[in-house]
Amino acid sequence: MNLIAKPSKENIKTYVPIGLSLVSLSFLDVFVNAFFNLNFTGFLPSQLSYFLPLIIGFIGFYLIRIEFSGVRSLDILNKNINSNNFNALLTLFTIFIIIKSIPPMLDWFILEANFAGNSKDDCTGDGACWVFIKVWFNRFMYGLYPDAEQWRINTAFLILFAVVGVSFFVAEKFKKYFILFLVFVFPFLGIKLISGGSFGLEYVESAAWGGLSLTFIISAFAILFCFPIGVILALGRRSSLPAIKYISIGFIELWRGVPLITVLFMSAVMFPMFLPDGTFIDKLIRVLIAITLFEAAYMAEVVRGGLQALPKGQYEAAKSLGMGYWRMNALIILPQALKLVIPGIANTLLALVKDTPLIFVVGLMELAGMIGLAKTNPKWLGMAMEGYVFAGLVFWVICYAMSRYSQNLEKKLSTER
Amino acid sequence: MIFKKFNIENKKARDLIPQAITVLALISVIIYFATNAQINMGNRGISFGFGFLNQEASFDITFSMIEYDGSHSYGRAFLVGLLNTILVSVIGIFFATILGVIVGISRLSDNYLIAKVAEWYVEIFRNIPLILQIFFWYFAALRALPLPENGISFYDISFLTIKGWYVPKFIWTNFNIFLLSVISAFIAIYFINSYATKQREQFGKQIPTSIISFATLILIPLITFFFLGVSLTFEYPVLKQLSPTVFTYAGGVSIIPELIALALALSMYTATFIAENVRAGILGVGKGQKEAAASIGLNKNQILKLVVMPQALRIIIPPTTNQYLNLTKNSSLAAAIAYPDIVLVFAGTALMQTGRAIEIISITMLTYLTLSISISIFMNWYNKKMAIKEK
Numbered sequence: 001m002n003l004i005a006k007p008s009k010e011n012i013k014t015y016v017p018i019g020l021s022l023v024s025l026s027f028l029d030v031f032v033n034a035f036f037n038l039n040f041t042g043f044l045p046s047q048l049s050y051f052l053p054l055i056i057g058f059i060g061f062y063l064i065r066i067e068f069s070g071v072r073s074l075d076i077l078n079k080n081i082n083s084n085n086f087n088a089l090l091t092l093f094t095i096f097i098i099i100k101s102i103p104p105m106l107d108w109f110i111l112e113a114n115f116a117g118n119s120k121d122d123c124t125g126d127g128a129c130w131v132f133i134k135v136w137f138n139r140f141m142y143g144l145y146p147d148a149e150q151w152r153i154n155t156a157f158l159i160l161f162a163v164v165g166v167s168f169f170v171a172e173k174f175k176k177y178f179i180l181f182l183v184f185v186f187p188f189l190g191i192k193l194i195s196g197g198s199f200g201l202e203y204v205e206s207a208a209w210g211g212l213s214l215t216f217i218i219s220a221f222a223i224l225f226c227f228p229i230g231v232i233l234a235l236g237r238r239s240s241l242p243a244i245k246y247i248s249i250g251f252i253e254l255w256r257g258v259p260l261i262t263v264l265f266m267s268a269v270m271f272p273m274f275l276p277d278g279t280f281i282d283k284l285i286r287v288l289i290a291i292t293l294f295e296a297a298y299m300a301e302v303v304r305g306g307l308q309a310l311p312k313g314q315y316e317a318a319k320s321l322g323m324g325y326w327r328m329n330a331l332i333i334l335p336q337a338l339k340l341v342i343p344g345i346a347n348t349l350l351a352l353v354k355d356t357p358l359i360f361v362v363g364l365m366e367l368a369g370m371i372g373l374a375k376t377n378p379k380w381l382g383m384a385m386e387g388y389v390f391a392g393l394v395f396w397v398i399c400y401a402m403s404r405y406s407q408n409l410e411k412k413l414s415t416e417r
Numbered sequence: 418m419i420f421k422k423f424n425i426e427n428k429k430a431r432d433l434i435p436q437a438i439t440v441l442a443l444i445s446v447i448i449y450f451a452t453n454a455q456i457n458m459g460n461r462g463i464s465f466g467f468g469f470l471n472q473e474a475s476f477d478i479t480f481s482m483i484e485y486d487g488s489h490s491y492g493r494a495f496l497v498g499l500l501n502t503i504l505v506s507v508i509g510i511f512f513a514t515i516l517g518v519i520v521g522i523s524r525l526s527d528n529y530l531i532a533k534v535a536e537w538y539v540e541i542f543r544n545i546p547l548i549l550q551i552f553f554w555y556f557a558a559l560r561a562l563p564l565p566e567n568g569i570s571f572y573d574i575s576f577l578t579i580k581g582w583y584v585p586k587f588i589w590t591n592f593n594i595f596l597l598s599v600i601s602a603f604i605a606i607y608f609i610n611s612y613a614t615k616q617r618e619q620f621g622k623q624i625p626t627s628i629i630s631f632a633t634l635i636l637i638p639l640i641t642f643f644f645l646g647v648s649l650t651f652e653y654p655v656l657k658q659l660s661p662t663v664f665t666y667a668g669g670v671s672i673i674p675e676l677i678a679l680a681l682a683l684s685m686y687t688a689t690f691i692a693e694n695v696r697a698g699i700l701g702v703g704k705g706q707k708e709a710a711a712s713i714g715l716n717k718n719q720i721l722k723l724v725v726m727p728q729a730l731r732i733i734i735p736p737t738t739n740q741y742l743n744l745t746k747n748s749s750l751a752a753a754i755a756y757p758d759i760v761l762v763f764a765g766t767a768l769m770q771t772g773r774a775i776e777i778i779s780i781t782m783l784t785y786l787t788l789s790i791s792i793s794i795f796m797n798w799y800n801k802k803m804a805i806k807e808k
Contacts, residue, residue, distance in 0.1 A: 080529035087528045094530045243436035247443060257786040259746035262778065265764050269774040273457045274450035354546040361752065368549055375556070384556035392545045392553065399544035 007066045015063045016074065022060030026053035027095065034100045054092055061088035120380055132383040133390050136374045140367055140390075143210015149202060153213050156190040187224060191217070206284035207364075212394065215366040218288060219353045225292040226352070227345075230299025235329060237300065238307055248300075255297035260355050263290045268362040287359050295352045302344035306337030339413050346406030350399055367391050454775060461772070467780075469771050470495070476766050478757045480673050491767050498762035499784060505679050505758065506745040506788075512684035513744060514737075517691025524696050535692070543689040548750050550686055555678035555754045562674075565656065566664040574653050580665070582672040583654035591647045595638060598645075602637040606630040675756035679748065687744045691737055698733035699725065730803055738796035742789050749785070759784060 007015045030053050032038050041049040061082050069075055081091040112127030115134070123129035133140070142150050163186065167178035194217070197203035209217070236248030255263070267290035268283075275281070310333060318328040338345070357368035365373060371387035374380055458465060470492035477487050481497045482504060523535035542550070560579060563569065568578035576583045589595065613624040641647040654669030702725050710724040751758035752765060764781045768774060 080527070083527050087526075087531075090526075090528050090531050094534055241432055241436045243440050247439060254786070257789040258782045259749035259760075259785060261749045261752060261760055262764060262781050262785065265760070266778050266782070269768065270778045273454050273774055276453050277457055277460060350544075354544075357546050357548045358750070368546070368552065372552070384552075384560065385558075388549055388553040388557050392549050395546050395549060396541065396544045400540065403544065 007063050009066060009069055012066055012069055012071070015066070016069075016071075019060045019063030022056050022063065024060075026057035026060065026092070027099065029053045029056075030096050030099050034103050053096065054089075057092045058085075058088060061091070120383075128386050128389070129383060130386065132374070132380055132386050136370070136380075139211060139374065140370050141211045142213055143365055143370060144208040145204060145210065145213075146202075146208070149196070149204060152193050152196070152201065156193050157213070157216070160186065160190065183224065187221060191221075206282050209284070210365040211370050212367045214359075214364065215353070215356045218284075218291065218356050218359065218366070221288050222291045222295055222352055223349055225288075226296040226299050229292065229296035230348075231303050231334065233296060233300035234303035234307060237304055252297045252300050255294050256301070260291070260294050260358055261361055263294050264358060264361045266290070283362055283364065287362055287364060291352065291355065291359075295348060295355075298348050298351065299345070302341050302348055303337065305344060306339075306341035307333065309340050310337055342406060342410045342413065346403065346409075350402055353399060353402065354395070367394060458775075463772060465775065467776055469773055469776070472771075474767065474770075476770065478762055479755075480676065480757050491763075491771070494767060495759070495763050495780070498757060498759035501756070501762075502745075502748055502751070502758040502760075503788075505676060505683065505748045505751065505756065508676075508680045509683035509687065509744050509748065510741050512680065513687035513691055513740070516684060516688035517737075518695050520688060520692035521695025522699070524692065525699060539689045539692055542685050547682060547686045547747055548753060550682040551678055551750055551754055554681050555674065559674045559678055564664065565666060568656075568666075574651070575669075576654055576656075576666060578666075579674070580671070581674050582677060583666045583669045584672060585651040585653050586668065586670045588650045588652055589647070590649075591641075591645065594641050594645050595647045598638045598641045598647075599634075602634050605633050605637065609633065673756070675751070675754050678754060679751050679756050683744055683747060687740050687747075690740045690743075694733050694736045694740070695729075697736075698729035698731075701732040702728045727803070731800075734796065734800050734803060738793060738800070741796070742792055745788055745792065746785060 007019075029040055032040065039049065041052050043049075044052065062085070064074065065078055065082055065084075065088070066074065067078070069078075082088050108127045110127070112125040113130055114123040114125050114127070115130050116122065117131045118135055119131070120129065122131050138147070138150075142153060145153065160182075163178060163182060167175055167182075170178065192198070193201070194209070195204060195206065233248050233252055236244050237252060239245045239248070264287065267286040271286060272281075314332055314336065315328065318332040323331070356366055359366060360369040360372065368388075368391050371384075371391050375382075375384045375387050455465075471490050473487070474489055474491045474494045475487045476494070478485055478494065478497050480501060482500045483493075483497060485493055485497045520535045520538055523531050524539070526532045526535070562577060562579040565576070565578045565580055568576040568583075570576050574585050609629055610626055613626045616622045616624055642649075652668045654666040654671075656664055657667040658664055706724055706728065707720055710720040715723065748758060749760045752761040755761060759781060764777055768777045771777070
C-alpha cells in the first residue's frame with residue numbers, strides 16, 4: 001500500500017502532471033473516436049478498449065485530487081468536479097457523453113444538412129433537410145393567409161414592436177398613455193387590420209389565419225382578457241358574501257379540474273348547442289373564450305396566493321383611511337399582492353403560450369399545426385424531425401425569453417431591503 | 418340621502434343585493450342555455466339522456482386493457498378509454514417522479530458539470546410545449562426505429578420496433594393467491610413497523626425495520642411459489658412472417674408506440690417541474706437543521722433520512738400533487754397522436770357516432786373532475802400525515 005503514496009502536497013510535482021496527462025489522454029481517446037472514428041486502443045481486447053478511457057481518466061482524477069494543494073486553479077477544479085471518487089466518475093461520464101454526442105448532432109444540424117434548393121430532391125445529405133423549413137417558412141409564419149395580404153400582419157406586429165420600443169424611452173409621465181393604448185386600443189386596431197373587411201382591406205376569414213402569427217394573436221388576446229377576469233375571480237373567492245364566494249370557487253375549480261383539450265372540444269361541439277339556432281360565433285372567438293376562461297381560473301389561484309400572503313394590517317390600514325372595497329383593493333391590496341406573485345403570473349402566461357398549439361383540436365393551425373400539415377404533404381413526407389425541431393426551437397426561444405424577463409422583473413420590483 | 422342611510426345602517430341588505438344580482442344572472446344564463454339546447458336538440462330529433470351508453474358501439478379500439486370489440490356498448494368503450502388514461506397517467510407519474518427527484522438532487526450536486534446538465538435539462542424541456550414533445554417522440558423519434566424484421570433486440574426476449582415495443586407476457590397460474598400474499602405481506606410490514614416504533618419509543622430499542630420489511634415482501638410471495646401452486650411462465654415474442662415482406666411478432670405483449678411516446682413526453686416534461694419542487698424543498702430546509710443534526714452525532718445518511726427529507730417532503734408534496742394532477746390532465750393530449758384515451762375514444766369517436774355532444778362532453782369533464790379531486794383528496798390526506806405535528 002505504501003508503494004504508491006496518497007496524493008498530497010508533498011508529491012504534487014510528480015502526481016499532477018501524470019494525473020493531468022492521463023485525464024487528457026482519456027478525453028483525447030474519446031474525442032478521436034467520436035470525431036474521426038479512430039480507435040487508438042484497438043489492439044486491446046474489446047471490453048478493455050471500451051472502458052480504457054474511463055479507467056485512465058479515473059486514475060488521473062484520483063492522482064490530481066490533492067486537498068489544500070496551494071494551487072488555486074487545481075483547488076477550484078477539485079472542488080467543482082472532482083471532490084470524491086463518485087463525483088470523478090460522474091464528471092467523466094458527463095464529459096464522455098457530451099463529446100460522443102457532438103459529432104452526430106453537428107452532422108445532422110449543419111455538416112450533413114442541406115440548405116440550398118427548393119424541393120425534397122435537393123436534400124441529398126444524411127442530415128437535416130432545412131430546405132423544408134425554407135420552402136414552408138411563409139406558411140409556418142402566416143398559415144394560409146393570402147400572400148398578397150401578409151403585409152397587414154407584418155404591419156400590425158411592427159406597430160406593436162414600435163410602440164413597445166418607444167414606450168421604453170419616453171418620460172415616465174407619458175408611459176401610461178402608451179400602456180393604455182396597447183391594452184385598450186391596439187388589440188382591436190390590430191385585429192381589424194388583420195381580419196380586414198373595411199377601409200378597402202380585403203376580408204380574410206379566421207380559418208385562413210395560422211402559423212406563428214396566430215400563436216401570438218391568441219396568446220396576446222388570451223393574456224389580455226384572462227388577467228382581469230382572474231383578478232375578479234380571486235377577489236370573488238376571498239369575498240365575504242357567500243353566494244359570490246361559492247360561485248367563484250365552483251367556477252375556478254371546474255376549469256382547473258378539466259384538461260384544456262376537453263374545454264376546446266366543448267367550445268367546438270357543445271357550445272353551439274347552447275346558442276339560439278342559426279347564431280354563429282367565429283371559431284377563433286370561441287377558442288379565445290375557452291382559453292381565456294381556462295387560464296383565468298389558474299390566474300385567479302395565483303392572485304389569491306398573493307392576496308392571502310398580505311398581512312391583515314394592510315386591509316385594516318386601508319379601511320381606517322376610509323377607503324371602500326374597490327378603492328382599497330385597487331390602490332393598496334392588489335399592487336402589493338400582484339407584485340408578490342409575479343413568478344406565478346409569469347408561469348401562468350407561459351403555460352398559456354405553451355397551450356396554444358392545442359387549438360388544433362378545433363381545426364385551427366398555428367405553428368405546430370402547420371408543421372403537421374406540411375409533413376403530410378405528399379411531396380414532403382418524412383420531414384417530421386426537421387419540422388418539430390424547428391417548432392421546438394421557436395417555442396423554446398419565446399418561452400425562455402419570457403421566463404428570463406419575468407425573473408428580471410421580479411428582481412427589479414423587489415422592494416425588500 | 419335615503420341611499421346613504423340604507424347603505425350604512427342596513428349591512429345585510431347591502432350585502433344581499435350584489436349576491437342576488439350574481440345568482441340571478443347565473444340562473445338566467447343557465448336557463449337561456451338550457452332552453453336553447455332543448456330547442457336545438459328538438460330540431461335535430463335527439464332527446465337528452467344517457468340511454469345510449471348501453472347501445473352497441475360498433476367501433477374498434479387499438480389498445481385495450483380489458484376485453485373489448487365493436488359489439489360491446491358505449492359504456493364499455495368509455496371504460497376502456499378511462500383505463501387507458503389511468504394507465505398512461507400512472508406510468509407517467511412513476512417515471513416523472515423518479516426522473517424529477519434525480520434531476521432535482523443533481524441540480525444541487527457539488528459537481529458543477531452535473532448541476533449544469535440538470536439545469537439545462539430543466540430549461541430545455543420545461544420551455545417546449547408538451548404537445549410538441551409528444552409530436553417529436555411520436556412522429557420523429559419513434560418513426561426512426563427499425564421494421565419488425567430487424568428490430569432492436571434485448572437479449573432476444575424483448576424487441577423494439579417501429580410498430581411498438583414487444584415484451585414478454587406474464588402467464589400466471591393461481592394469480593389470486595399470489596396477489597393475496599403480496600397484500601398480506603404489506604399488512605405484515607405495517608404491523609412490524611408499528612411494533613418497531615413502539616419498541617423504539619418505549620425502550621429505545623432499534624429494530625432494523627427496513628431489512629425485515631424487505632425480507633417479508635420477498636419471502637411471503639416466494640412461499641406461494643413453492644407451496645401454494647403459484648407459478649409464472651413467460652411467453653416471449655417471436656418474429657413471424659405474414660407475407661414475403663411483412664413481418665410481425667407473435668406472442669408477448671405489444672406496447673404501442675403511441676403509449677411509449679405519450680409516457681416519454683409526459684414524464685420528461687413533468688419531471689422538470691418535479692425537479693424544481695425537489696430542489697426548492699431541499700433548499701428550504703434550513704442549514705441550521707443539518708448542522709444541529711451533525712452536532713448530535715448523526716451520520717450523513719441519518720441526517721438525510723431523519724432530518725432533511727421529512728422536512729423537505731413537507732415543502733415538496735403540495736406542489737408535486739399539482740404536477741401529478743397536471744400530468745393526468747395533460748394525458749388528454751393523447752388525442753393528438755391517436756392513443757385511445759378517454760378523450761379520443763369517448764369525446765372523439767363516440768361523439769362523432771352518436772352526436773350527443775352535451776352528454777358526452779359532460780361525462781368526460783366529470784370524469785376528469787373526479788380523477789382530479791380523488792388525487793387531491795389522497796394527497797391532502799398524505800400531506801396532513803406528513804405535516805408538522807405541534808404538541
